[in-house]
Amino acid sequence: MADLKKQQLVLSFVDFLNESMQDGTVKDDDQEGLEIAIQCIGEAFGVDPSNEAQRKQLGIKPAKLQTIFEVFLKTKDKVGSPPPASTPSAPSTSAPPKTPSAEDKKKAEKHKQTGNTQMSAKKYDGAIDSYSKAIALDPTNAVYFSNRAAAHSSKGDHTSAVEDAKKAIEVDSSFVKAYSRLGHAHYNLGEYKAAAAAFSKGTELDPTNENLKSGLKNSRDRLPPEDDDEGPPPLMPEDQLRSSSPSSTAASDATPNLSGLTDMFGGEGGMPNLAGMMNNPMMMQMTQQLMANGGLERLMSNPAVANMMGRVQSGQMPSMDELMSDPTLRDLASQFATSNTRR
Structure with missing residues (x-):
C-alpha cells in the first residue's frame, strides 16, 4: 500500500498540474501529454483525483502545493546560510532595513x-x-x-x-x-x-x-x-445576591407595608383582583426584577405555587390568606413591598 504522505504529495502535485492547464500556464499543444503523465502518476501511487472520498482523506486544503513551496522559500531566505566555520561563536547580526531612495x-x-x-x-x-x-x-x-x-x-x-x-x-x-x-x-x-x-x-x-x-x-x-472575555458576568448565588442588595440590611429589620399588596390582591370575597395586579406598578416592577435575576424560575418551581396555579386553572381561586401563608410568596411580597416604600 502506498505511503499516505506520499499520496498526499502526489494529489497536491496532480492538482497543481491540473490548475496549470486551466489557468493557461501550460500551452494547449502540451496539455495532452501532460494529461497522460497525470494519469500515469496517479495510477503509480494509487491516487484518483476524481474520487471524492479519497480527496477528503488526502486533501490539504486550504493549503496548496505552491503555497507550501513559497513558504519554504521564504523560510529558507530568512534562515540564510550558516556562519563561516572559522567563527562559529560570532554573534549573528541582521542587516538594518534598507532605506529606499x-x-x-x-x-x-x-x-x-x-x-x-x-x-x-x-x-x-x-x-x-x-x-x-x-x-x-x-x-x-x-x-x-x-x-x-x-x-x-x-x-x-x-x-x-x-x-x-x-x-x-x-x-x-x-x-x-x-x-x-x-x-x-x-x-x-x-x-x-x-x-x-x-x-x-x-x-x-x-x-x-x-x-x-x-x-x-x-x-x-x-x-x-x-x-469570550466580553461575555455577561456570571450570576451570583442567591445568598450573595441578597447580601449585595443596597436595601437588604434595612429590609431585614423593617416591618413591610403590605397595603399595596392588599389592594392588589384583595378582590371581592378574598379573590385576587386580576385587573389590579396587571395595572399595579409594584407588580410590574416585581415581575421585571424576577425575570432579571432568575427569581421567576425559582418561584415557578415552588410546590405551593405549582399547586396554586393548578387550582387557578381548575377555577378554584385561592384567597389572600392562602396566598400569604406560603413562606416563599410572603418573603417575596415582603422584599418588594419594603423596596416600594423606600423609593
Missing part, C-alpha cells in the same frame, strides 16, 4: 498600482508578484505588505495573509487596515480568538470603522463562552 519609492508605487489593477481583474498571483516587487524596493511601506495580504486571502492562502498582515503591523503599528486584514485571515482559518484580538485592536485605533466592529462581533459570536 526617492527613485526606489517611485518605482515601488508603480508596482503597487499594477498590483491594484491585477487585484481588480482577480489576477491574484500577478498582484502578489507586483506587491513583492514593491516590497523589495521599499520594505518600509506597510501598505505593500497589507495589499499582498489581501491578495493572499483572495486566493485562499490565509496563512500567508496572516504573515504579511503581521509584517505590515511591525512596519506601522498604527496602520488600521492591517488589523482588518489580520482579523479576516485569522477568521477564515477558524482562529476566532486571534481574529477578535486583531479586530479589537483595530477598533481601538478607529472606533468608527464599521468593518472592524462587524468583524469583532462575528468573531466573538463564534467563540465558546469560556473564551
Whole structure:
C-alpha cells in the first residue's frame, strides 16, 4: 500500500498540474501529454483525483502545493546560510532595513498600482508578484505588505495573509487596515480568538470603522463562552445576591407595608383582583426584577405555587390568606413591598 504522505504529495502535485492547464500556464499543444503523465502518476501511487472520498482523506486544503513551496522559500531566505566555520561563536547580526531612495519609492508605487489593477481583474498571483516587487524596493511601506495580504486571502492562502498582515503591523503599528486584514485571515482559518484580538485592536485605533466592529462581533459570536472575555458576568448565588442588595440590611429589620399588596390582591370575597395586579406598578416592577435575576424560575418551581396555579386553572381561586401563608410568596411580597416604600 502506498505511503499516505506520499499520496498526499502526489494529489497536491496532480492538482497543481491540473490548475496549470486551466489557468493557461501550460500551452494547449502540451496539455495532452501532460494529461497522460497525470494519469500515469496517479495510477503509480494509487491516487484518483476524481474520487471524492479519497480527496477528503488526502486533501490539504486550504493549503496548496505552491503555497507550501513559497513558504519554504521564504523560510529558507530568512534562515540564510550558516556562519563561516572559522567563527562559529560570532554573534549573528541582521542587516538594518534598507532605506529606499526617492527613485526606489517611485518605482515601488508603480508596482503597487499594477498590483491594484491585477487585484481588480482577480489576477491574484500577478498582484502578489507586483506587491513583492514593491516590497523589495521599499520594505518600509506597510501598505505593500497589507495589499499582498489581501491578495493572499483572495486566493485562499490565509496563512500567508496572516504573515504579511503581521509584517505590515511591525512596519506601522498604527496602520488600521492591517488589523482588518489580520482579523479576516485569522477568521477564515477558524482562529476566532486571534481574529477578535486583531479586530479589537483595530477598533481601538478607529472606533468608527464599521468593518472592524462587524468583524469583532462575528468573531466573538463564534467563540465558546469560556473564551469570550466580553461575555455577561456570571450570576451570583442567591445568598450573595441578597447580601449585595443596597436595601437588604434595612429590609431585614423593617416591618413591610403590605397595603399595596392588599389592594392588589384583595378582590371581592378574598379573590385576587386580576385587573389590579396587571395595572399595579409594584407588580410590574416585581415581575421585571424576577425575570432579571432568575427569581421567576425559582418561584415557578415552588410546590405551593405549582399547586396554586393548578387550582387557578381548575377555577378554584385561592384567597389572600392562602396566598400569604406560603413562606416563599410572603418573603417575596415582603422584599418588594419594603423596596416600594423606600423609593
